[in-house]
Amino acid sequence: MRLMVNSDTPSMKLKVEKVFVLRNGWEYFLEKPEKSGVAFGLVCGFEDELGSVYLPEIKPYIVSSGNADLSDCLPAPGWHWEDEVANI
Numbered sequence: 001m002r003l004m005v006n007s008d009t010p011s012m013k014l015k016v017e018k019v020f021v022l023r024n025g026w027e028y029f030l031e032k033p034e035k036s037g038v039a040f041g042l043v044c045g046f047e048d049e050l051g052s053v054y055l056p057e058i059k060p061y062i063v064s065s066g067n068a069d070l071s072d073c074l075p076a077p078g079w080h081w082e083d084e085v086a087n088i
Contacts, residue, residue: 002070003082004029004042013082014042019066019073022058029076030055044076 006012018039020028030041030053037055042048066073075081 001032002073004075004079005082006079008078014040014079016041016070019070020058020062021064022061023063024061027076028053028058029079042076042079048076048078 002016004014004016014029015031016029017032018028018030018041020030022028024045026043026045028041028043030039033039033055038052039055040050040052042050043053
């Protein structure tokens with residue numbers, strides 16, 4: 001898990017557990033999914049949106065995903081990774 005912070009609004013934060021890129025080039029920065037397969041997060045595509053995503057719906061279209069600690073992932077445009085993730 002990495003903490004991603006909006007650069008313009010530092011109070012806007014996401015505890016990112018999963019990063020995916022889909023066939024259409026859209027990027028998904030998702031928090032821990034619920035047992036139902038729904039995860040909240042940021043989708044960067046035609047428009048960037050915060051909201052809930054049903055993972056089984058996007059699974060067939062995933063072409064890339066971040067490693068377990070997300071060290072190979074860049075943050076979303078306009079966001080940055082918070083160095084300190086303690087006390088979350």
